[in-house]
Amino acid sequence: MTTPHVEQHLQLLAHLRTILVAVADAEVVPENHHALFLERYDDMVSSLRESSEDLYVGQDIISQVFQRYPQIAHLVPRDLLWFFGGDCLHFMPDDEIDKYQQLEERRYQALENGEEFDWNQEIQLMFMPEKAPEH
Template identity: 40%
Template sequence: MSTTPSLEALFNQLANGIKQASSEVNQETLINWINRCQELAERFKQGDEAAYQQGQDTVCQLISYWPQLTPIIPRDLLWLLGGECLHFMPEEEISVYQQLEEQQASAEATNQRFDWQTTKQLLSAQITTSKQFH
């Protein structure tokens, strides 16, 4: 069993983050971005594979137009969308996600439970500790 975050949940999380950042962006623009995120969440919920490209485009545009909102974008969303979104992730972070997916695949191959968030935190902590000692 795996607990990888769903793109639906991540886009809903992003929409909520944008709502909370209302002082950063004018109201009309804010509503448009929230609607785009909610539409993408619904498309992913329905299993629409074509939503990946629109999701990548939406996230990349959000970062380009409002870089101050970048901290509210879930890092899992960047990784799971892939493509152009990976350009906004440092190499160390990409390494964490690569290890995370390897461990997830290993756990699934042996029918073991895998907790995405806990494992990600442990891997991130290992990289932080490693950087401190080098």
């Protein structure tokens, strides 16, 4: 059974997979290597559905997305970098890591207090510009 937090990241992984398939459809990458990579990707997602205890394979796969497909690096959801951690954090600037750390602390505090925590809403609040433009 997955938690809502893991389920949200599974949805982001599904979105990223559609982007990876589109890269292959555009014939930007060699098909044989890409098919094997997608197979590993799908295996990682299946394993994550069963348990989120070991995120090392996910770290490796997401890092490979940046190395193999630099043309789509800007499309990789930032939440996935934070979720998998490890080497994935090398693709995040320090100020972004600090914000995710604060967000994670707030999430754990809410869980500890038995309160609801809406990750998406909190992300939007955390990453809003300091001062919104005035009209």
